[in-house]
Amino acid sequence: MSAPSSGGASRDGYGNGLLRLASDPRVVVLEADLGKSTKSCHFRSKYPSRTFSMGIAEQNMMLVAAGMASSGKIPFASTFAIFTERAFEQVRNGIARPELTVHICGSHGGIHTGTDGSSAQSIEDLAIYRTIPGMTVIHPSDDLSAEELTVQLLDYSGPSYMRTARNKTPRIYNNNSVTGLTIGKGSLIMEGSDVCIIACGVMVNEAISAAKTLSSEGISASVVDMHTLKPLDTELIDACINNCGCLVTAEDHSVIAGLGGAVAEYLSTTASAPLEMVGVADKFGQSGSSSELMQAMGLTSNDIVAAAHRSISRK
Amino acid sequence: MRTGGMGLDDQALKDMARRCRVNIVKMTHAANSGHPGGSLSSIDLLCGLYGTQMRVDPDNPDWPDRDRFIMSKGHASPAVYSILHEIGYISEEDMMSFREFGSVCQGHVDMKWTDGVDFSAGSLGMGLSFGLGCALAARMDGSSRNVWVMLGDGEIQEGEVWEAFMAADFHSIGNLKVIVDRNRIQNDDFVHLQMEVGDVSAKLASFGWTVKEIDGHSMNELTDALKWASSHNSGPAAIVANTVKGKGVSFMEDNPSFHGKAPDDDELKQALEELS
Known part of the structure; x- marks a missing residue:
């Protein structure tokens, strides 16, 4: 990468x-x-x-x-x-x-x-x-x-x-790597062994930042860009559970029935693994810059790091 | 001049409409549900449309250049099924399985289930927009196919219909033709008691449509109007057809209770006697 x-x-x-x-x-x-x-x-x-x-x-x-x-x-x-x-x-x-x-x-x-x-x-x-x-x-x-x-x-x-999102975020892909994407197949951005962060949209960038922070703490994190929420790539989720044993989801969306919800639906009927969700709690936003709002709504890389710690502790 | 339809004269159309009315009351009776009132109000118009204008091929239902008919008031499905039976799309058995589990004759007309149906209706207010999409596609293809849309008068209370009326004029679409079945009754009661829609012809004219208002049960008037609309290609054309809900069955005529109620055994018997 x-x-x-x-x-x-x-x-x-x-x-x-x-x-x-x-x-x-x-x-x-x-x-x-x-x-x-x-x-x-x-x-x-x-x-x-x-x-x-x-x-x-x-x-x-x-x-x-x-x-x-x-x-x-x-x-x-x-x-x-x-x-x-x-x-x-x-x-x-x-x-x-x-x-x-x-x-x-x-x-x-x-x-x-x-x-x-x-x-x-x-x-x-x-x-x-x-x-x-x-x-x-x-x-x-x-x-x-x-x-x-x-x-x-x-x-x-x-x-x-x-x-799609309005505002620019750092590129996750380059012109070569992007051709490996397929609708319906999640993209493994980083491979780790302690916790898997499954993210979408602008939160993929936050997830990568979080993985770097976790790495400095000695925690090895996978990062998945789950660009397709439906059909959900459950094979990849299975592999993440096998490799990491616990999950975090991260989305700029309600925690109800979005990416976190989709993963939770899958987990609840298959292999059980700890899951922590980072997303918008059951509330509306307000005016402000992207970074101010991400901070206020709990959607930063630090929030993902904290969620990773919680998920790991529940193993 | 376009050639379409089945080349039927007024008497043949009247005979066809009578057979369709019989099937409408039989179908709804057999299903013990469905919407006879708005089927009976629209059936003369549909016989005129399919009998004199529609270019379709029951042996090739997906023929890309066929004319399209969008029954936006999709609860009038018995009227559509009776027509599709007349022209050979569906069998008597299919027709009489109306509303049964697995039937090709779903409660509301559905393109996914029935050959000869061009739109999946059931939720009011969407058909004109869909028809506009079909008409724009036809124009892009350089095709002469026409798109006909039937709306109910209660249905035009939906805001999307007026979005579509406005868009059709803006896009100067000449192959889109609307028929408003102005039967003056909707689900709960008379239209003027629910939300009067007023002078529909004037409203459509103010939206840039060319409009003819007719008696929707006069075979002579309606076939003339359909012929006019078919060849009116300079912009969108509408026929506002004044009709009688339940037309042809005395106790259903102008009676709000037969919007969505099937005839019972005695009522079927009487209806069939009146239609014989």
Whole structure:
């Protein structure tokens, strides 16, 4: 693993990924007045005839995408993560139920979004989309992985939801390592033997920092980028339990039914292992910088270190 | 001029509608559930549509260039199934298994379950948006296929419908055609008592649609309107069809209690006598 370089936000990766998909004429892009934010604007500027402005009307956008999918197109529909939630039932009944391949991207997910405040900070999107039958749920950790996973969606059948983040975080991957990613397969970033930190999104970077701190304490930690929450890579979780014996999950999302919830669901019906969850407790955020909010909500590498200690002590 | 439908004249369409009405009451009776009222109000329009306009091929249900029909008021599924039976998509046995476990005739029309169904309905307010997506895709493909969407008048209380009306005009879509089944009754009661939708034609016109208002039970009027809408390609076209809920069965007509209630044994007998 090469050292992380300064990178882009995962939303930039989505925008770049769409450009790489443009050579397939079936690909169409739908926007709800937030193309400049989700980064679908790059596709619009090059391929205006395949970019559809749906206005500030997310419910309609989801079903227009469904109709296009039923007619042979491959629609990518994006807005803020929080505003996709307005159209939750449209996604459930209009896209997923008839098994239509529509790719939804919700940008600005999590409290990391920052100063816009709690109305824009979706902390429940991953949870709600996980509950929809047949829905793939993806949350990349940096711009390069977001781009790679967006490109892979072209050959992915069925509905998907990808959450991207607004703000830049250090790159986890480089142009070579990112090609090893596969939707539905977690990515082992660091291999250790005492505790495994399973993270997603912007928390992967925090998990790597935490692993370094733990290493200085003589604790060997694995770090997994679980960029796909559903289907969950349970084989990798099994391997982590075998190697480390205890787990920590880390996500910029409610601790209810997100990544931590998904891992807990799996553990509770299979091999038992201590699990500590780092995530947003059952509360809303507020305005502030990403780092202020991460601190206030308990989403820093130090919080992961503390959780690792708790998890190890429960072995 | 496009050619479509089955080339049926008014009398043949009336005969077809009568057979469909019989099947609608039989289906809902057999299922002891379902929605006869809104099926009976819409069936003349559907016979006109499939009998004179729709380009479909029951032997090739996935034909990409077929016209699409989106039954957005998906609870009127018995009307759709009776039509699909008429034109050869589904058997009598299929039709009469309506709402049974494993039946191709699900409670609300569902494209995943039934050949000839282009949309998975059941939750109101979504079909026009879906139809707009189909119409935009057709335009991208350079196809002449038309997309027809039927909405209920109660259904247009849903906000998404107006998002879609606005979007259709904005995208200047000429291959999208709406039929509003203005039967004036919704689930709980009359539309004017639940949330009056008012002058639907004027509202659609103000959203940039070209509108014709007709008697939705006059075969002559409705086939003319369908022909007009089919060839109106300069922008979205709507037919606001004034209809009678439960049309054709005296005790169901204009009766809110038969929105979502099946006829019992005696009621079936009377209905079939009236439709004979």
